[in-house]
Amino acid sequence: RKEVEQDPGPFNVPEGATVAFNCTYSNSASQSFFWYRQDCRKEPKLLMSVYSSGNEDGRFTAQLNRASQYISLLIRDSKLSDSATYLCVVGLRTARQLTFGSGTQLTVLP
Amino acid sequence: DADVTQTPRNRITKTGKRIMLECSQTKGHDRMYWYRQDPGLGLRLIYYSFDVKDINKGEISDGYSVSRQAQAKFSLSLESAIPNQTALYFCATSASTSGGDEQFFGPGTRLTVL
Numbered sequence: 001r002k003e004v005e006q007d008p009g010p011f012n013v014p015e016g017a018t019v020a021f022n023c024t025y026s027n028s029a030s031q032s033f034f035w036y037r038q039d040c041r042k043e044p045k046l047l048m049s050v051y052s053s054g055n056e057d058g059r060f061t062a063q064l065n066r067a068s069q070y071i072s073l074l075i076r077d078s079k080l081s082d083s084a085t086y087l088c089v090v091g092l093r094t095a096r097q098l099t100f101g102s103g104t105q106l107t108v109l110p
Numbered sequence: 111d112a113d114v115t116q117t118p119r120n121r122i123t124k125t126g127k128r129i130m131l132e133c134s135q136t137k138g139h140d141r142m143y144w145y146r147q148d149p150g151l152g153l154r155l156i157y158y159s160f161d162v163k164d165i166n167k168g169e170i171s172d173g174y175s176v177s178r179q180a181q182a183k184f185s186l187s188l189e190s191a192i193p194n195q196t197a198l199y200f201c202a203t204s205a206s207t208s209g210g211d212e213q214f215f216g217p218g219t220r221l222t223v224l
Contacts, residue, residue, distance in 0.1 A: 008150070032211045043200055043215035044153070087152065091211055096160065097168065098213060100145075102152035 003027060004101040006088050012107045017078050021104045023071040023088030032091035033064055035073045037084045038103065044087055047073075078108045113137045114216035116201050122222045129188040131219050133201030141204045142184040143213065144168075144176060146197040153200065159184055160206065191223040 006023045013019050025033075033050035048055065050062040050071055061074040071088055088101035114135045123129055133142065144156040145168075155168030157176040165176060173195060175187045188195055198220050202213040 004152075034211070041198075041218075043217055045215070046212050049212075096166075097155055097158065098211070100153040102150055 002101075003099045004088055004090050006086075006101040006104045008102060008104060010105040010107055012109055013078055014109050015078055015080060017108075018074065018076045019078055019106065020075075021073045021086055021088075021106075023073075023101055025069050025071070025088075025090045025099075027090070027092060028066075028069060030069075030090045030092050032098075033062075033071050034089040034091075034098075035060075035062055035071075036087040036089055036100070038087055039084050044100075047086070075106075078106075080108050080110060082106060083108045114201060114203055114214055116199075116216040116219050118219060119217065120220045122224065123191055124224050125190075125192055127191050127223075129191050129221065131186045131188075131199055131201075131221070133184045133186070133216055135182050135201075135203045135214075135216075137203055137205070137214060138181075139203035139205045139214070140181060141206060142178065143202040143204075144174075144184065144186045145200045145202065146170070146195075147200060147218075148197050156186065156199075188221075188223075191221075193223045196221060196223045 035047040036044040037047045038044040050064045054063040059076045063072045085103040085105045087103045091098045117132045143158040145153040159178045177185050201216040204213045
């Protein structure tokens with residue numbers, strides 16, 4: 001079983017749609033959680049951290065469910081510029097490393 | 111100017127050749143990482159360094175070595191390249207003062223081993 005699992009997609013949605021991505025992680029001791037965005041052939045960039053209470057940044061909402069070991073990312077009012085691969089990332093401080101999911105590909109269509 | 115730079119950006123080489131990929135950063139971060147990315151597998155950690163005297167193996171270190179020449183420089187070597195090392199390689203940095211969680215990536219090096 002992979003440490004961090006994501007639905008690879010692709011998700012093809014029309015502009016203005018709401019889309020949700022899910023991610024599960026296997027290590028219950030994980031302490032830090034993030035969503036990164038990666039454009040085609042570019043480097044990953046931090047989109048947002050994920051906090052236990054859930055957090056929102058504009059059109060993006062991230063949630064964490066520790067009991068189910070599940071992270072989600074909701075994108076409202078999708079824009080063409082949201083087209084990218086979204087990476088779920090989990091950290092374990094004692095291991096001093098981050099573990100990356102393989103990513104979910106999103107294409108927003110005009 | 112980019113905060114994390116990688117050279118070369120693209121490299122084609124032959125099996126058995128020695129290759130060095132270089133990473134430099136101007137962010138003043140103490141932690142540096144090397145990852146490789148393959149289609150469908152996501153980013154996998156090769157080596158990481160938390161300061162100049164601290165080098166650690168990651169998930170897939172076999173066939174690779176690293177050198178932390180200074181706080182700002184971290185190089186990755188393939189002593190004898192093989193075709194399954196064809197991948198996109200990323201260097202990343204983070205700051206221990208911020209908990210070290212957010213990582214900043216370089217633009218990547220696309221390596222092809224024939």
